[in-house]
Amino acid sequence: MVDATDPHAQADFWAAALGYTVEDHGAFVERLLAAGRAPAEATVEVRGRRAWRDLAAVRHPDDPYEEATGTGRGRRLLFQRVPEAKTTKNRLHLDVHAGPERDRAAEVARLEGLGASVLREVDEPGGRWTVMADPEGNEFCVH
Known part of the structure; x- marks a missing residue:
């Protein structure tokens, strides 16, 4: 997991940098919203689909993923929104x-x-x- 100010922008950058695929959790998010199991304020619209506001991920395009959720099951980077900007040395390089x-x-x-x-x-x-x-x-x- 990588801390980020804007997880969706970071996912877009790293997907392009590494040749990865931005995970699409849209159908899963919509199911949870419809069932009342996730609050609407926990989501945003990204590229015309619902996504988690504070999380975005990229996965290697050749690796398996869970079709029901869009979650990668192989080489994957997850970006999580944090309130503070990076101030010191990376913990991951x-x-x-x-x-x-x-x-x-x-x-x-x-x-x-x-x-x-x-x-x-x-x-x-x-x-x-x-x-x-x-x-x-x-x-x-x-x-």
Whole structure:
């Protein structure tokens, strides 16, 4: 789970960054609302569908998911709204690898286009990488 000021924006960024799918919990949320098991104020409309106001998730598109809820059962990141902004070092740090189809500079440029920013370039005897921040300031590295 990743703390976020805007979990839906973070889910959109990380889905695009990693090639993941934003989970669609719309049908599940609608069922809970209709049954009176969830309050309407716990939801928002995102991309024309009901979603949890304070939670959003992304999952790897090849992994299984629960059709009744839209919840991924494999590689998944969950973003949870918290009232405070990030103020210190990440407790979780992701490394993104450019892969064989693009070089690191191209991957960095692509991620900048999605809203990430470059914090610094690292060139050490053990390797080279770029330290970046996602739109909410969470650091990650591109190798």
